[in-house]
Amino acid sequence: MARINPHINFNGNAEEAFTFYKSVFGGKFAKIIRFKDLASAEFKVAEKEENKIMHIALTIGKTDMLMGNDVPEIFGKTNENENRSKIVITAESKEEADNLFNGLSVGGEIEGPIGDSPWGSYFGCFRDKYGIEWMVDFDPKNNG
Structure with a gap:
């Protein structure tokens, strides 16, 4: 979870x-x-x-x-x-990160598309349709 x-x-x-x-x-x-x-x-x-x-x-x-x-x-x-x-969600897998990012960002504004980051994690950020800012992160070094 x-x-x-x-x-x-x-x-x-x-x-x-x-x-x-x-x-x-x-x-x-x-x-x-x-x-x-x-x-x-x-x-x-x-x-x-x-x-x-x-x-x-x-x-x-x-x-x-x-x-x-x-x-x-x-x-x-x-x-x-x-x-x-912002609310940061630390996912347990890339799949969970994708599902949360894609689900929560529907109708919102993507600020940074989810993907590999320069610091080594899988990361994306957006403002949802209610104006709440979210960051979704999966770090394989901490979850592998």
């Missing part, structure tokens, strides 16, 4: 926020990826954004995870008083 975890967008202060959350919840960082970690000829990263957080995950309890990232400036500023969070 898929797991669901929250994901929060930040305007450049994700690391500060997650350090704070860790001080409150405890736990440990399961993953920290900076934009510079993914930089390549195909994925250019502005120098001022190299050290910003592309993905951070804090384990909370035995199975829960709080995730987040800094939104690159080219995408504009995240409205901190509106919907700046």
Whole structure:
């Protein structure tokens, strides 16, 4: 069965926020990826954004995870008083990821088609027909 975890967008202060959350919840960082970690000829990263957080995950309890990232400036500023969070579904298989992505996105707007990501998982994101933002992820390294 898929797991669901929250994901929060930040305007450049994700690391500060997650350090704070860790001080409150405890736990440990399961993953920290900076934009510079993914930089390549195909994925250019502005120098001022190299050290910003592309993905951070804090384990909370035995199975829960709080995730987040800094939104690159080219995408504009995240409205901190509106919907700046996403629901992340961690699937147990590619098939489950496809089924959830295809089912939940009907009538919505695909932001990133599901497929292999530069960070090694099978990933896609969309806003459903009710305006809720979702990310679907399958990582064979964590589910194999």
